[in-house]
Amino acid sequence: MSEFGQQLRALRLGQGFRQADLADKLHGAVARSTLASVESGRTSPSPRLWAALENELPEWAACLEPAYASTQSYVAEPPADSPFAELAGPFVLVDARYVYVFREHRAPEEIIEVLRVRAMRDGADAYVLHLDGVSASGPEVEILWGGRITDAAPSHGDRKTSALHRIAFDHRLKKGELYSFAVRSWVAHVDTPPNCVGLCHTIPVSRASLQLNFFGPTPAKLWRFGPVVDGTLAEDPASAWAQHGPLEVQSGCVSACFENPRLNTEYGIAWQW
Structure with a gap:
């Protein structure tokens, strides 16, 4: 389990949320199965998940930010020659x-x-x-x-x-x-x-x-x-x-x-x- 996944799971359980409850809280930005994969460490947190956390649960995002930053350092950069490689979001x-x-x-x-x-x-x-x-x-x-x-x-x-x-x-x-x-x-x-x-x-x-x-x-x-x-x-x-x-x-x-x-x-x- 990754550090981000561990911290996300701890925050979720601390609020008494099921993974389905958290998915609903984030207005369906990610599926429950995606949250399960992130918590287990099988999947890195996506920019979409991070944007939803910052928007809906900013206090969680403040706690998770160092762990999230460390996961992004391992994400491969998109091809630089594509005009749509940088979507300039989220x-x-x-x-x-x-x-x-x-x-x-x-x-x-x-x-x-x-x-x-x-x-x-x-x-x-x-x-x-x-x-x-x-x-x-x-x-x-x-x-x-x-x-x-x-x-x-x-x-x-x-x-x-x-x-x-x-x-x-x-x-x-x-x-x-x-x-x-x-x-x-x-x-x-x-x-x-x-x-x-x-x-x-x-x-x-x-x-x-x-x-x-x-x-x-x-x-x-x-x-x-x-x-x-x-x-x-x-x-x-x-x-x-x-x-x-x-x-x-x-x-x-x-x-x-x-x-x-x-x-x-x-x-x-x-x-x-």
Whole structure:
């Protein structure tokens, strides 16, 4: 068992937490099985786990910091020639707002993302954004405020068009500092557009909101869904209405807010034409 694992286990037991309780306390940033691996020494603590501890259990992080620093000295550095080798994090998303704009077609033509992040270490100066429906080349993405795009690359292992964009900030952040930026992207045309928009986060987020603006055809019915893992609820209006109720369109706009959404779990809005 590593020193970090021993100390983490002692803190957990001192609070009377099971590993599942600690995973819940960290809002699902890591799985219970991952905590078990870290405590046993089979796995080193990841930046994601450390960011969650600093955010949710800062007093634990203060105790664990020396042990965590020693584990990171043995972590291999990523290839220096990759523009995405340094993700410049970790971050916690304080607020994430997503606006999808529909005009002539039954698919969104543009997406506006407004993100407010908190740096979890000194020196963070960029954010890597994963954008679905856009390519890594061409004028499909622009910064509205809060930085500039320095690199872009296609995202592999996904059947749909997507890309990574590195957003360089206006300055380096201090630990705990808040920073906001906004990005507009134009979505590639698809012949058969989906009837839902989903959000799925891989870093902790306090609040996420989704807004759909319809300037052309408007769906006959809309509903919010989540949390789901397999997307079944998005295709089942009866189940969604029973859980949340239908959504009303006002002046061509409909929105939904999700407080403390679980990580790696989908939330969103679905509709029928």
